[in-house]
Amino acid sequence: DTEVTQTPKHLVMGMTNKKSLKCEQHMGHRAMYWYKQKAKKPPELMFVYSYEKLSINESVPSRFSPECPNSSLLNLHLHALQPEDSALYLCASSHWGGNPRGTQYFGPGTRLLVL
Amino acid sequence: TQLLEQSPQFLSIQEGENLTVYCNSSSVFSSLQWYRQEPGEGPVLLVTVVTGGEVKKLKRLTFQFGDARKDSSLHITAAQPGDTGLYLCAGARSGYSTLTFGKGTMLLVSP
Numbered sequence: 366d367t368e369v370t371q372t373p374k375h376l377v378m379g380m381t382n383k384k385s386l387k388c389e390q391h392m393g394h395r396a397m398y399w400y401k402q403k404a405k406k407p408p409e410l411m412f413v414y415s416y417e418k419l420s421i422n423e424s425v426p427s428r429f430s431p432e433c434p435n436s437s438l439l440n441l442h443l444h445a446l447q448p449e450d451s452a453l454y455l456c457a458s459s460h461w462g463g464n465p466r467g468t469q470y471f472g473p474g475t476r477l478l479v480l
Numbered sequence: 481t482q483l484l485e486q487s488p489q490f491l492s493i494q495e496g497e498n499l500t501v502y503c504n505s506s507s508v509f510s511s512l513q514w515y516r517q518e519p520g521e522g523p524v525l526l527v528t529v530v531t532g533g534e535v536k537k538l539k540r541l542t543f544q545f546g547d548a549r550k551d552s553s554l555h556i557t558a559a560q561p562g563d564t565g566l567y568l569c570a571g572a573r574s575g576y577s578t579l580t581f582g583k584g585t586m587l588l589v590s591p
Contacts, residue, residue: 369522396577407568407581408523421578455522461577468513469570469579471522 368392369472371456377478380446386475388439388456397439398469399431400455408455408471414439415461446479453477483507486569486582494590496558501567501585504551509571512552513579514543517566526554559589 369390378384388397396415400408413421414433428450430442439456453476457469485504493499503512511530515523527536529545529552536543540563542555556563566586570579 371522398578404519405566405584405586407570407584410578413577415577453520453522468511468525468528468572470525471515474520474522476520 369456369458369470371454371472371475373475374473375476375478377480378443378446379480380448382446383442383444385443386441386454386456386477388441388472389437390458390470390472391437392458392470393436394458394460394470395436396459396461397433398457398459399429399439399441400457400471401450402453402455402474404453412441443477446477448479451477451479483580484569484571484582486585488585489583490586490588492588492590493559495560497589499556499559499587501554501569501587502551503553503569503571503582505571505580506550507571507573507580508549509580510549510574512545512549512569512571514552514554515568515570517568518564523566523568556587559587561589561591563587564589 372387399411402408411425412431417433432440453474455474456472459469513528514526517523527543532547532549534545540557544553568584569582
């Protein structure tokens, strides 16, 4: 099973709202990732968790707050977002180190619209 | 400077034609992945190549990893409308825990 699930599929929120995106995998992967993707562009890395600890934050604004409650779950908490934050948010997972190294499996994404 | 140069960025062809997408770099990658993505969906892994000179086939898709592990190509034979999508190459480098993505190739196959 190489499935990564994400909820919700679609989300519309105002700039004063607080919402959370959720991601789950049961492949035993110990690395999980959040990406932001604009239309027809490659995914842009936001955060990397390895063994439930934040290992990389790509200078993401504090209105995005990641959380990794356990090895299967990854959340992204959203607060006071801007319209330019509207995008497809992707979660991915992989073995840490990996064999073959680097193979990441992506979820279906959450389409976020900030009004 | 883009670390992983992907070309072409856009390709519009007729059903039945063949095409090749390229990813090139001056850096060595320990592995390289190819993904296909449909609008509003997440990237779906097509293949991972790890050995220099490796060739992998997936039905009408042929993937090649360069001998020096700096470049890769994806060849599609007899393209079908169902092949339409954004094709992404992504490489992993030794000592780095993240992937380097190419800019993507948007493929449109018309009936």
